[in-house]
Amino acid sequence: MSAEFGPSVPFPHIGDNVTTCMRKGLEPSPAIYDPLGPVDPVKRDNLLQHLKPHEEIPHGEAHEDIEFYRILITPRPWPIKEYGWLVQNHISSYIRVLIQRSKQDPSPFWFKRVAFIDSWFLESWVHDYKEFEVKPEMVKFKGSGYEGLANGLIPTDI
Structure with missing residues (x-):
């Protein structure tokens, strides 16, 4: 059985048509992607500035993207029910983060065939x-x- 795949899977998905949205001639990044690796301090500061206007909004009532980061960056003793776990909205928000990262050049993902x-x-x-x-x-x-x-x-x- 061959490990080869057909040319129909786009990498990464760009454009407005699934039949013409492939990037041709790109090599995947040789770097191993670590989603839990150290965070760039500039990016962290930008995120904190983005979250600052939403500080007064009660937990669970902000936009899903805001709640996603609030849950991740708030230190707490897990698991405690009052804090909750990550749920579908948070996972969806993180998928969106991964999609954005997949558009970087070079891509942080090891393989060309990444589907979200x-x-x-x-x-x-x-x-x-x-x-x-x-x-x-x-x-x-x-x-x-x-x-x-x-x-x-x-x-x-x-």
Whole structure:
């Protein structure tokens, strides 16, 4: 069995069309990516400045991206229920961070074939599939949010 894959998987996903969004001729970074490695102090300071306007918002009520970083950078004795664990919103936010990092040149990921599955998209897809089973003609891919996600057009902020 061959370990070769077909040319249909984009690396990394850029552009507005899944059939033409490949980067050709790029080599993956030889560096080993460590998501828990030391943080650049400038990036840390920028993050803290980004979070500062949201300090007065009660825990759990800020935007998901803000909550994600608040949970990660707050020292606490784990596990304690009042603090909570990372949930789907936090994982989705981190996936978005990884997508941004995958667009760096050189890429911090070891392999060219990295796929990021948006958990919100997957949850919606599973939910809508139940409707599709009942009445297939009512569920459309063309012109929907699914098409935008597949073509890299949404979300627009990453």
